[in-house]
Amino acid sequence: MSSIPARPFVSIEDYLSGEVESEVKHEYLAGHVYAMVGATNAHNLIASNVLGLLHAQLAGRGCRVFNSDTKVRLRREHGTYFYYPDVMVACTLNPLEETFQDSPVVIIEVLSDSTGRTDEGEKREAYLSIQTLEAYVLMEQALKSAVVYTRGDSGFLRQEYGAGERFELPIENLSLELDRAYEGLAI
Template sequence: MAEPAGRRMTPDEFFAWQLHQDERYELVDGIPILRHRMMTGSSTQHDQATVNIIASLHTQLRGSGCRPTTADIAIRTGIRDLRRPDVMVECAELVRDTYEAREPRLVVEVASPSTSAVDRTRKLEEYKRHPTLRCILLVETVLPQALLYRRNDVGWAIETFDGLAAIIDLPEIGARLTLSDIYDGLTFGPHWDPAAPQPEG
């Protein structure tokens, strides 16, 4: 595996370089950075939640002009910044041999201990700057909870969804995600009580 170049790269230079790497990188201030989860490996909780989200969105969005993508597709968050969300929904014509989304509407980050702080701070602010993004969804894996940042006329509003009965409506892409679908097959620790009252999303 080639080591990252010592000089800063443009996105085009980065994509040409990434083709020869065995692992996924992001571009941060022009420097290729190994995607954090690749260093520690994704947990089965993280992997299953990601697969569940993609499966649900794929079924709902077929024929709509929108489609879910995996972390293989990047989103440009600055002149020299490229991120790889766990899941993204793009609503644009499919273009062959491209490595970045052109008109993303939704990004989803599934929590991982090694990335949670970055996802909730720097990456969140980067995503908010993208002109076509309408929703940013942060999904927990230690309990059934999600935070949705939705763009409105004055900025971004935050919505919280708790418990397996919660439903996340996403009219921006013509779909919805239920927490029961997101967490299908996952188990939670003894600290989570499914019988406890849950706040409404």
């Protein structure tokens, strides 16, 4: 009978220093490190479009938009986690020499066949536990579609949007038009 070898525990310090030198991104889940898969051109185009649209709207304001090279750190009851969201907006910023943000207000993930389940399950649960988070957005790759979770008085509210629609993000005068987010894709 064979057994699956246990993953070795990795300290936060070793993880962060290793990520600086690694050619492959890894997510950190309470002491365990997992390599990330690459993304398709469609995935990157959507994420880049969204990043550009949000950056233009946030120019001259205190909030900043970050791409998938910046991690979000979550300190949860059962350990510390680091994820790489596709797009993230933060208004309370960590020092420039750090490689992560602690207080995002918006997180956007572009779904793929390999990551969709995690983005809609494990990551959604983790992200919605962030005290500063006001919106979590899941965007499809194969069709103009977004599921948006926004913080309400009694928790997060879920809404769906499709082609031709625009939705507001809970930061003053910040919105996303789906047709522009999917510009360059024949869907």
